[in-house]
Amino acid sequence: MRIISRAVKLPTSPCQGFRQLGATPQEEAVIVLRWARENTPCYILFWLAQVLDIEQFADSCQRLYFPITNFSQLDFIIANSFLAWVFCEYGVVSGHQKYFGFGTQCQSNALNSISHLPLVLPPSSKTIASLVLGAQHAIDTNQPTLAWTLNSTAASMCQTLGYHRRSRMENHGEKAKTDNEKLFWSVYRLDKALSLRLGRTPVVVEYDVALPSEPTVRRWTKFADIQGRTYNQLYSCVASQKGEVERMEMAGALSVELQMLLDQQHKSSSTENAARQAQTDPRKSVHLQTERIIYLSVLTLICRMAPVTAGIFECIPYHAIDVARMALETHRQALDDLRSLTIVPSAFRSYINWTVHFVPFLPFIVVFCSVMHDCNIVDLARLEDFIASLSTGRAIRTHVRAS
Missing domain, CATH: 1.10.506 (GTPase Activation - p120GAP; domain 1)
Known part of the structure; x- marks a missing residue:
């Protein structure tokens, strides 16, 4: 070519x-x-x-x-x-x-x-937006590699246009500056999430960004930071060369940060006006549960780094099995809410792709290993419920694609 x-x-x-x-x-x-x-x-x-x-x-x-x-x-x-x-x-x-x-x-x-x-695109905010939207739909159809390709191109364009540094947008009007900053953070969040999902180094590195995060979605951006550091500090090639104690300390710090985000997310979702929400935004509870499942999946990934040795295990205060059980329980609740709405199989497929396929869904594996170890009947029932949920609606099976 x-x-x-x-x-x-x-x-x-x-x-x-x-x-x-x-x-x-x-x-x-x-x-x-x-x-x-x-x-x-x-x-x-x-x-x-x-x-x-x-x-x-x-x-x-x-x-x-x-x-x-x-x-x-x-x-x-x-x-x-x-x-x-x-x-x-x-x-x-x-x-x-x-x-x-x-x-x-x-x-x-x-x-x-x-x-x-075309292979080479002119960098512009409109081009970046098109690529990000395409990446979102690639995730929605379980095509993470395509999503990475599109979003990585968008990330490179953001850097070319200087959207990652406020000093390079001084000549932009206030609205254009705000719009470009929001667009950059959308690219940034997908970059970190797909990095962890595919085991690849993020395109955008934190130390090269000189831009305040958007206040209204600061939790989302903070979570993206944690996803990026989870890969870099715990699962990258460089991380594997570090000592076990150092990695456990990093995992402990990450788990504390992520648990704080989970607490914030729970508090904000609990203060919503449930009656008004049910009328104007009936699927909001499912969206919030989806967000929570993703958080719990990454927290399981972090906690799983803890070895059996009791002394070092204390570096991570949240046990992987407990977090994994919470993830499976939240998944069950989200599916119950979905079933209560007027939903077609494609909506179930979308939910599965954004929860089970979008992040490394370790909760199932952790609970499975626990069942193999102690034959916990309650955990076995959780696994059976989870497997059954993947078959909800025959159309899901025909749409879900191997990543």
Whole structure:
């Protein structure tokens, strides 16, 4: 393959591909866009707003469905990526399953278009946003290697444009500066998570970042830091050359930090107005439980570093088996909540991909080893429940792909 020496210009309009892939009905897109504008506190919309704000998403959708001029390939990716999430969320709120089908179609459109992007892309905030959204959908379809490729490219672009240092954005307006900082932190969080998931060194290193973290999502960014340090300090090649005592001390410090985040997350979720949440954001409890399961999975990974020797084990105050049991119990509760909603199999698949497949899901292995050691009947029942949960809905088995 010939290496391209300069960034290629993206095609102005993928209209032919748009028609071939098939657009979701215009009137249905308008319905969910109006709903999104009226429900910005919704968890999934707040999460998406860390990449682009709702109005920027709406602009791309408008270019797609009401094109005064040709829309770009990036607009096509951004609009379909956004609508994929919003259609599914609206399907839960409205109780109409047709919206899940629209969401699946939009996700397929976005991933298909991403696969046709050129090898070398011009760095811009819009390009970065398209790549991050593509990485999120790659995770949602259990393609972590694709997610890494897309997000790593986005991370390199962030560094090229100076989004990782406030001093390099002095000439930007305040809104542009805020938007670019939020976009960078979205890339940063995925970079750390995928680093631990795939066992690769992160693209962005902490000591090269000179940017305050976004206050409203500081917990998410702090967790990303812990994920990055878990790989670097405990599981990287350099970490394996360190002494056992030193690694245990690092694991102990990481476990304390992560337990503090778990306490914060539990406190914030407990203060939510449950009645209002059930009406406007019925799946929020599942999203919060998903977040908690990911935290517990990484905490299990950290605690698992403790050897059997009692003296050194004291460096890690949270026993791996106890944390693993909490993770499996939270998983059971999340599935119960999902079953209580109007959910199609693709939503279960998405949940499994973001919990069991997105992070190294060690809780099952830890509990399994415990059962083999002491024949604990209660733990055996936990394992049986977990295995049964993976088969919830036959469509899950057909969509889950080996990573």
